[in-house]
Amino acid sequence: MARLITLLMQAAVVAVGALTGVSVAAGHGPLTIDAQGSFFVGGHDVKSDVLSTIPNFAPEGTISVDQVYVHYQIPSGSRKAIPLVLVHGCCLTAKSWETTPDGRMGWDEFFLREGHPVYLIDQAWRGRSGGSPVPINEVKIGNARPDTLPAYISAGRESAWEIFRFGPKYPTAFPNMAFPLQAQSEFWKQMVPDWSYSMGTPNPTVPALSELARKIGRAVIISHSQSGIYPFQTAEMDPTGIAGIVSIEPGSCPRPDVDMRPLKGIPTLILFGDFVQLSTAWTRRLDDCKAFVKAASAAGVPVELVQLPDVGIHGNSHMMMLDSNSLVVAGWLNRWIANKVGS
Amino acid sequence: MARLITLLMQAAVVAVGALTGVSVAAGHGPLTIDAQGSFFVGGHDVKSDVLSTIPNFAPEGTISVDQVYVHYQIPSGSRKAIPLVLVHGCCLTAKSWETTPDGRMGWDEFFLREGHPVYLIDQAWRGRSGGSPVPINEVKIGNARPDTLPAYISAGRESAWEIFRFGPKYPTAFPNMAFPLQAQSEFWKQMVPDWSYSMGTPNPTVPALSELARKIGRAVIISHSQSGIYPFQTAEMDPTGIAGIVSIEPGSCPRPDVDMRPLKGIPTLILFGDFVQLSTAWTRRLDDCKAFVKAASAAGVPVELVQLPDVGIHGNSHMMMLDSNSLVVAGWLNRWIANKVGS
Numbered sequence: 001m002a003r004l005i006t007l008l009m010q011a012a013v014v015a016v017g018a019l020t021g022v023s024v025a026a027g028h029g030p031l032t033i034d035a036q037g038s039f040f041v042g043g044h045d046v047k048s049d050v051l052s053t054i055p056n057f058a059p060e061g062t063i064s065v066d067q068v069y070v071h072y073q074i075p076s077g078s079r080k081a082i083p084l085v086l087v088h089g090c091c092l093t094a095k096s097w098e099t100t101p102d103g104r105m106g107w108d109e110f111f112l113r114e115g116h117p118v119y120l121i122d123q124a125w126r127g128r129s130g131g132s133p134v135p136i137n138e139v140k141i142g143n144a145r146p147d148t149l150p151a152y153i154s155a156g157r158e159s160a161w162e163i164f165r166f167g168p169k170y171p172t173a174f175p176n177m178a179f180p181l182q183a184q185s186e187f188w189k190q191m192v193p194d195w196s197y198s199m200g201t202p203n204p205t206v207p208a209l210s211e212l213a214r215k216i217g218r219a220v221i222i223s224h225s226q227s228g229i230y231p232f233q234t235a236e237m238d239p240t241g242i243a244g245i246v247s248i249e250p251g252s253c254p255r256p257d258v259d260m261r262p263l264k265g266i267p268t269l270i271l272f273g274d275f276v277q278l279s280t281a282w283t284r285r286l287d288d289c290k291a292f293v294k295a296a297s298a299a300g301v302p303v304e305l306v307q308l309p310d311v312g313i314h315g316n317s318h319m320m321m322l323d324s325n326s327l328v329v330a331g332w333l334n335r336w337i338a339n340k341v342g343s
Numbered sequence: 344m345a346r347l348i349t350l351l352m353q354a355a356v357v358a359v360g361a362l363t364g365v366s367v368a369a370g371h372g373p374l375t376i377d378a379q380g381s382f383f384v385g386g387h388d389v390k391s392d393v394l395s396t397i398p399n400f401a402p403e404g405t406i407s408v409d410q411v412y413v414h415y416q417i418p419s420g421s422r423k424a425i426p427l428v429l430v431h432g433c434c435l436t437a438k439s440w441e442t443t444p445d446g447r448m449g450w451d452e453f454f455l456r457e458g459h460p461v462y463l464i465d466q467a468w469r470g471r472s473g474g475s476p477v478p479i480n481e482v483k484i485g486n487a488r489p490d491t492l493p494a495y496i497s498a499g500r501e502s503a504w505e506i507f508r509f510g511p512k513y514p515t516a517f518p519n520m521a522f523p524l525q526a527q528s529e530f531w532k533q534m535v536p537d538w539s540y541s542m543g544t545p546n547p548t549v550p551a552l553s554e555l556a557r558k559i560g561r562a563v564i565i566s567h568s569q570s571g572i573y574p575f576q577t578a579e580m581d582p583t584g585i586a587g588i589v590s591i592e593p594g595s596c597p598r599p600d601v602d603m604r605p606l607k608g609i610p611t612l613i614l615f616g617d618f619v620q621l622s623t624a625w626t627r628r629l630d631d632c633k634a635f636v637k638a639a640s641a642a643g644v645p646v647e648l649v650q651l652p653d654v655g656i657h658g659n660s661h662m663m664m665l666d667s668n669s670l671v672v673a674g675w676l677n678r679w680i681a682n683k684v685g686s
Binding site: 069 | 388
């Protein structure tokens, strides 16, 4: 039965791909890589005398914080498509862009097979980007009050269900919603606790992204949800190296009265999935983004807002990179990038 | 000058490789991958009513903890070498096995180019393997006393310097020590805070490794430092799928009176670097491992302990996978695996 469902889903992907004229990267056959590896951007030193509360490690010392881990792969071949930087959202890591919970190819590999150098990051203080135990240890040893502990939160699946628009209320799904719910237990494992709500604005990931963009030279920054606004903040800091912005269902768009000048030369897409009108929170965010797009367009920014159902792609949740039609969405996006940013 | 040092180091790597008869994988030319991706092993659900202390997220809900993130690459080609599972040590993530701080190829790519499927994990509650904010939030909201906060520690570079045997005391290095200290600021960025000292024995990474070994079917588990003992604990749980054990400078070896039966069919290597005799802590650990090896050998376990200087490889710190001669060490290890475990 599970196998039959998988086959039906694959057929549906191909069918939708045919309908929308999107070429779906095969995902079959070997992948040839010219270079791969990892490095850090950003970060600075912090000294403390409460790094440790156990005898194995000294309490005094210096650590690095606010750095951002970057993993990259550069494909072989003559097609040299533009580099992409993929930035995950709240309570997640770069795992968002890899193998889907039901075992299909992630966007990382799809775009690689389409010729793009792909850069995946873990946001500062999350995943492989280390943080600091100091605010916790100050409380543990009595130097600070318990209420000074940072906001350190996990999104439980019951509340994430609504935020991710799997359905109106856990565990009920929207009809024809495309997230592979049969694999949800694998999906919940990719969620991690999140410090970012006690980290100030902009998040330290933003200057690190700016350093990365300047290092790559010319890249499209693709952000999602919590990180949706980061590419805009990065461009505001320094537009160098930012060839395009794709903000997928941003938690917030820039305000309409923001300085639009740094964005003027940057092709920008704000992309929403399906079922937005069934969520009060997402309807409000969509409206805010529409207000930004209107103001930005008037100021000469090449920006557009697309809701996937309007281009014939249906059923997408907030986690569109993992939905059963994830490669249809990626194919559409790849075409947008080729048309609007070029190669 | 930095460029000259790099060139001299590269020349030294080639020279040492020639001396020890080790083939150093070229690391040049494209890499062809049959499959790559990521998934989780282990993990279980936890319900709580203190997941969040901010209005954006509900305090009540269910999260998954103790799961272990696994990233894999399977090389193309006719040589089908045995799969390797690489397990990092304290205060680190799988980044340990990737690009070195000075930008050379990591062990992950070296072994891939030698034909091994390579599996990298982030230990439970670290990196992309999510933990729980509950013990912190219980204190923040006044449900628990500050001294119940978990031991959550960072190793400052000053104390890590001695543990990693870069030298006798920060910032003095041992003469001819091979860690690329000119790139140390990049290295310190890969260190992360570590919950594991409040997580009990065995660490939840161990049952997850057992699940992974059974899933792969036949693999060599390569552990390091804090995780040094994990493959032994995994085999004790169930030897299925464990084709070999390589424990690099374990923080502790099994006790000599442990039940040796699960280890009997498993070729095992315990590997130490250089300068051990200059560190009291490491001399003690080496002695403990020698006692284990003696008892295990007497019980018929195919185990050996090797100190790299005794096989003509000199200068290695505790972070031998990142030292300037890291690929010489990897080449020697690759030959040990081929000879003792087979393909």
